[in-house]
Amino acid sequence: MEKREFNALVNAFEHAYDALSAKVREIGSAELSFVPPIADAWSINEHLVHLLDADCNLVLRIRGAVAEPGxxxxxxxxxxxxxxxxxxxxxxxxxxxxxxxLRKFLAESLRTLDDATREAAAIVHPEKGPLTLAEVLKIYTGHADTHYKYLIRNLEAFARR
Known part of the structure; x- marks a missing residue:
């Protein structure tokens, strides 16, 4: 992947929470803690805590991919x-x-990588198999969108109650 394309991906990754962050700043504690009557549903608050745990795990994955490829x-x-x-x-x-x-920290770090290091960076996931650094970033950029959809679903369910 060309450096320009990689940096665009890093920017998208870094700012993937922007819409979600703006939306949760508009809601109150009742909406944050509401769990919709859907099997296995989480509150918005729980989704937000999950995002932190996911990104904490991601720090180890990305920094490990760079330092110890494969x-x-x-x-x-x-x-x-x-x-x-x-x-x-x-x-x-x-x-x-x-x-x-954490995403800002990772993005700043990723922008400093030389081409050879960036291209070599990879992990092996037990369920997904080998993943390049770019593939990992794409997965976690999409992760924000997935949880934004849950946020909207929960807010709609809250409004209907």
Missing amino acids: RDVPVWNQEAWRAKNNYAASDGLFSLDLAVS
């Missing part, structure tokens, strides 16, 4: 993390702020 990475059970780490009692807005900061 390294194996673990899978993490998001349901166990949510339940055992009591996401409902955590501060989702603060968690989102931390996740945004």
Whole structure:
């Protein structure tokens, strides 16, 4: 991948939470904690805490991909993390702020990579197999969109209650 294209991907990754962040700043605590009557649904607050945990895991994946290309990475059970780490009692807005900061940190680091290091960076995921650095960034850029859709779903369910 050309450096210009890679940097555009890094920018999209860094700013993937912008719309979500703006939306959650408009809602109150009742909306944040509301769990829609849908099987396995999470509150918006829980989604925000999950984003932080996902990005904490991502720091190890991306920095590991750069430092140790081809390294194996673990899978993490998001349901166990949510339940055992009591996401409902955590501060989702603060968690989102931390996740945004982690993405800024990663983006700044990724922009400094030379071409050879950038192209060699890769991980091996136990379920997805080998992934390049660019593929990992694309997955996590899309991760924000997935959770934005859950946020909208929850807000619509809250309005209908």
